[in-house]
Amino acid sequence: YICECSFHFDLPPKTRLDNLFDSNYEIIDAAGNINPDPLNFEVKDKYKYIDKIKKYRKITGQKTALMCANGIISNLRAVVVCFNPKFGAGRFGPAENEHFLKAANFAIQEKVDMWIVIYQSSGIDVHTGITGLAGMTKSIIAMDLIKKAKIPTFAIAARAVAGGTYASSFFQHEFIIIESKCVENLLFSGKRVTANILKGTGAIPESFGRADGIMSAGLADITLESRKEL
Incomplete structure (x- = not known):
């Protein structure tokens, strides 16, 4: 999954979990029967959004874009949340919101040693309207509760981290x-949109949204040479 040029291709969530945990781990299932399409969104004469979600579920074998698990990493108990970019580009909608909260509650109740989230997300699912946006607040509150429980928290940017996920839980x-x-697209909005907003204030830097740009801005702690270091 790593090219000779050092480009990192997406890893399936299960492969990531297999590599991270020392041995066996337990999956934290999605929360109940949360409606992933509360607005019954559709584009007339083109598609219904629920049909796309059904397709994502069939392709990935997951109920949500998250795969959550708990197990042992280097003799420490950890809960790991991993976004799957093949599930709607790592969408974060109502179903993902509740899955995230369920994993967070598990971490707090079990008093685990580490909380790790591997981000590969295009942001809040716009097809779900305010119910999706509510996930920004919910995930921030969940992160606050985890930190109050004195559980160390780690965010790993493995691919794009954009929109609402970038603006909410990622930097918590x-x-x-x-x-x-090689990681890029670490941003709230794309270069073109951002350039329009900043029109007249000078061009955005070439490193905007890239790993080196995030590091030079002091927004991340470390950039690895390769995921093999994890």
Whole structure:
């Protein structure tokens, strides 16, 4: 999954969990029957969004874009939350919100030693409206409760981290790690949109949204040479 040029291709969440945990781990299932499409969103004469979600579920074998698990890493008990970019580009909608909260509650109740989130997310699912946006607040509150429980928190940027996930839970972690120097699209909005907003104030830097740009801005703690270092 790593090219000779050092480009890192997406790893399936299960492969990531297999590599991270020392041995066996337990999956934290999605929370109940949360409606992933509360607005019954559809584009007339083109598609219904629920059909896309069904397709994502079939492709990934997951109920949400998250795969959550608990187990042992280097003799420390950890809860790991991993986004799957093949599930709607790592969407964060109502179903993902509740899955995230369930994993957070488990970590707090079990008093684990580490909380790790591997981000590969395009942001809040716009098809779900305010119910999706509510996930920003919910995930921030969950992160606050985890930290109050004195559980060290780690965010790993493995791919794009954009929109609402970038603007909410990602920067709530105590330690922020970028998986490789090739990671880019770490931003709230794209370069074109940002350039329009900043029109007249000078061009945005070439490193905008890239690993080196995030590091030079002091927004991350470390950039790894390769995910093999994890």
